[in-house]
Amino acid sequence: MAGRTHIERQVVPTLAGAESSDDVALYLELFETATRDVVPVHFLAAYGHSFRQHIENPVWVVQSLISNAVKEGEGARDLSETANECERKDIQADLAVHVEDEARHCRMYVQMIDTVFPGALPTKIRDEIERQFPPARFARAPKSPTSDYKILDHLIQINLGEVRTRIHQKLLEPVLYAYAPTEKRPLLCRTLCAIADDECCHIKYTASRIGALAREVGKQRCQELFSRRVKDFEAYTQTELGRQKEGLFGTKLVRDR
Ligand SMILES: [Fe+2]
Ligand SMILES: [Fe+2]
Secondary structure, three states: OOOOOHHHHHOHHHHOOOOOOHHHHHHHHHHHHHHHHOOOHHHOHHHHHHHHOOOOOHHHHHHHHHHHHHHHHHHHHHHHHHHHHOOOHHHHHHHHHHHHHHHHHHHHHHHHHHHHOOOOOOHHHHHHHHHOOOOOOOOOOOOOOOOHHHHHHHHHHHHHHHHHHHHHHHHHHHHHHHHOOHHHHHHHHHHHHHHHHHHHHHHHHHHHHHHHHHHHHOHHHHHHHHHHHHHHHHHHHHHHHHHHHOOOOOOOOOOOO
């Protein structure tokens, strides 16, 4: 492990199976440069240690799954907006697939609560989550098109979110396996693998699109944007961590941003 950069440890493995390309190489260079100044807290071992302090509390684990379901649903809605603003058909097609993936994940997280903790999800909370399920299918609702720079900005933010999501999943996977009833473990593993595959696909396609758009927008301009978004995302993550320290982790059923 020694000598490898944060990007090599946390991001490169998620790109496994992707065709190596100049676009992905440029994305990695942009990310590497951005994290020289600001290292995302979720890249650090301390983040995992802090996570593991809670895992013996099954209520906390159920709350994490609820929180994930809600966030996946919010993700599907935000991506839908971006897809509708995007004039470039190739990127829009990628985003449309992504919308439907996150809409499916939202439902899968709720099912996972039933798989791992049968009977634990109160009907009232289930109803509230299901009421907020995003549409399963992407429905195009054209909006005024936005610039390539703005699409690049969205893709960078989406990518940073996906990388963090994948880290969260890797932390949660063994915990869910340990809690799951033995006979449910094969089902759980299939579900976790399906979600992990999808999230890695999301990192791969956004990485490739970011690299390609960076060439069009200009590498320096893109670097400034990428570095700024890493800083913003870090501030957002730190705010979330602060809320968790106050015991407010993941129970909100309505969005606050
Ligand atoms: Fe997802
Ligand atoms: Fe995703």
